[in-house]
Every structure is written in C-alpha cells, then in structure tokens.
Amino acid sequence: MAETRLSTFQGIVMYQREHKERDLLVKILTREFGKKMFFVKNGKSKKNRLTAELQPLMQATYEGTINFNGLSFIDDVKAIHLARSFMEDIELNAYGTYLLGLIDSAFVDNQPLTTWFDLAQLGLEKIEHGFDPQGIANYFELALLPAFGLEMNWSQCAICGRSDLPLDFSDQYHGVLCQNHFQVDDQRWQIDPKAMLVLSKFSQISLNQLGSLKLKAKTKQEMARLMNHIYDDQVGIHLKSKTFIQQLDNWQDRLGRRQTSTLEKGKQNDD
Known part of the structure; x- marks a missing residue:
C-alpha cells in the first residue's frame, strides 16, 4: 500500500x-x-x-x-x-x-472504522434531533465495552438465563443477575429496574432502531451511576468531556435546589 x-x-x-x-x-x-x-x-x-x-x-x-x-x-x-x-x-x-x-480512546489511529464512523454520525444526528443526549452517550458507552476488552451480558441472568425478572448488575459475573440469584453476589449493583431495562434494550438493538428516546431524571441518574462505575473502575478512563458533563449536572442540580428554596421562601412570606 x-x-x-x-x-x-x-x-x-x-x-x-x-x-x-x-x-x-x-x-x-x-x-x-x-x-x-x-x-x-x-x-x-x-x-x-x-x-x-x-x-x-x-x-x-x-x-x-x-x-x-x-x-x-x-x-x-x-x-x-x-x-x-x-x-x-x-x-x-x-x-x-x-x-x-x-x-478516540477505544481505537488506535489509522485503523479503518467505517462502522463506528457511521454510528458516530447517526449518534450526533439523533442528539441534534432531540434524542436524550445522555441516553445516546450511554448507548455508546455500552456498545464500546468490547472494544475496551470487556464482554458483558446485559440481556439475561448470568446464572439461569432468565430475562423476565428484575435484574441487578454484577461485576463478579460480568453482567446481570435476576432476583432469584441476587444472593450469589452481595456486592452487586442494585440499579433501578427501569434503568436496567433501558440498558438491556440498548445491548440488543441497533442505534437506528431507536425511534425516540425520552428518559426520566431518576432513570438517567441510575444509568449514569452504573456506567460511570464501569468506565472509572473497569475500563479505567475518565475523559475531560465527561468531567465537564458531571460539573454541568452538579451546577444544574444546585440551581434547581436554589430555585426551589426561593419559591418556598416566597410562599412562606405570602402566608
């Protein structure tokens, strides 16, 4: 060549x-x-x-x-x-x-990445058109885990294979456990069921199959809690852009609490 x-x-x-x-x-x-x-x-x-x-x-x-x-x-x-x-x-x-x-972190330079280029382009397009940006980021975090050398089972219990029961995440078993087998890992991550359901679906569908993506605040918090743990403790990377996103989230939380406190004080004064 x-x-x-x-x-x-x-x-x-x-x-x-x-x-x-x-x-x-x-x-x-x-x-x-x-x-x-x-x-x-x-x-x-x-x-x-x-x-x-x-x-x-x-x-x-x-x-x-x-x-x-x-x-x-x-x-x-x-x-x-x-x-x-x-x-x-x-x-x-x-x-x-x-x-x-x-x-950029998952792959070396000069390596053909046609599939990931197309996915990146589609991910940016979906964010542009109103899809929840954190949800799209979580999709990519999950999809890129194999590129970082982590193969995880998100769709069914690592012990019995069931997918019709509430699931928690287990570092020890490299995937999810159903409630019938929670006892095998006392250190498992107890995650909100809706958040686990979304992550499980992410693992089973392609990005272009996402027709819409609106997530509640609690669901997003739980998804972020688990994915942050995996990337910080197992993948071993924490990008500056992720730190900035977390700082934005913290600032928005403080602003929301301040506004709530101001409204409550205003009501007390009215009374």
Whole structure:
C-alpha cells in the first residue's frame, strides 16, 4: 500500500489543538481511513480559510493528502454540516464531544472504522434531533465495552438465563443477575429496574432502531451511576468531556435546589 494518497473522504472533526505558535493539529474521524491527525499550517490565523471549517463536531467532505505514517494534510472542505444546536447548547456540545472522545480512546489511529464512523454520525444526528443526549452517550458507552476488552451480558441472568425478572448488575459475573440469584453476589449493583431495562434494550438493538428516546431524571441518574462505575473502575478512563458533563449536572442540580428554596421562601412570606 502506498504511504501517501490524494483522496476525497468524509470526516467528523474530533478535536483540534495548538501546534507551535501559528499552526493547528486537527484530529478527524474519517470514514475511509479511521482516525487521522491533520496538520493545518497557520491554522490559528483568522485569514486561513480552513480554520472556520475545522471546528469540533463539524462534518464535511474533505480533499487532501492522506499519509499512512505521520501527519496528513487538508486542501479543501466541502458539504459542511455543523448543527446549530451544538453551537448554541453547551450541554449538547459536551455530549457530542464525549461520544467522539470514547471512540478516540477505544481505537488506535489509522485503523479503518467505517462502522463506528457511521454510528458516530447517526449518534450526533439523533442528539441534534432531540434524542436524550445522555441516553445516546450511554448507548455508546455500552456498545464500546468490547472494544475496551470487556464482554458483558446485559440481556439475561448470568446464572439461569432468565430475562423476565428484575435484574441487578454484577461485576463478579460480568453482567446481570435476576432476583432469584441476587444472593450469589452481595456486592452487586442494585440499579433501578427501569434503568436496567433501558440498558438491556440498548445491548440488543441497533442505534437506528431507536425511534425516540425520552428518559426520566431518576432513570438517567441510575444509568449514569452504573456506567460511570464501569468506565472509572473497569475500563479505567475518565475523559475531560465527561468531567465537564458531571460539573454541568452538579451546577444544574444546585440551581434547581436554589430555585426551589426561593419559591418556598416566597410562599412562606405570602402566608
């Protein structure tokens, strides 16, 4: 295989970082070549026509030089798409960034990732069109576990195979246990049944089968509690974008409690 190729390819910008004083390094998830790092000379200059077209989460058709060893280069950008919601909503932007960060962590560069490119594109599209962003992120967390070397059974009891009873999650058994076998693992994770049901369904369907996704706050909290445990303690990664999402959640919780307290004080004063 030639080490250099002039190509037209589809891509999603994963992130960019400064390189020296004026240049940028831009990582793009490409459909044809996997994750590639691109060098953009004078990329920090507002006069560079490529700078505005290489923002994180931007999807486009690119023309450029693909080097299979070392940095690649972009000559032109066409058919650009960046959802307005990602520009206007910091939370949606954070979840989109996290989704791409998971894929970046799970696979090496220069490895063909056609399936994951298509899934990333679909995941971003669903977030753009109003699907619960945490739910989409949890779907990707679950789907990527095998890429991190973790094979888990989410659909049926690891002991008896039943799926028609309430389930808890067991680290020891690498999957779920039905209530008839809760006693075999005293350290199991006792998760809200609705949250376990959603995660179980996620493990059995493709992303394009999700016609809608609206989740209650408690369900989301329980899903996050379990997936955070798995990624922190078993996968062993905690991305900056995930930390930012958790900080946003904490801030929103404090704001909600403050507003509730203010309303209660107002009612007391009225009385």
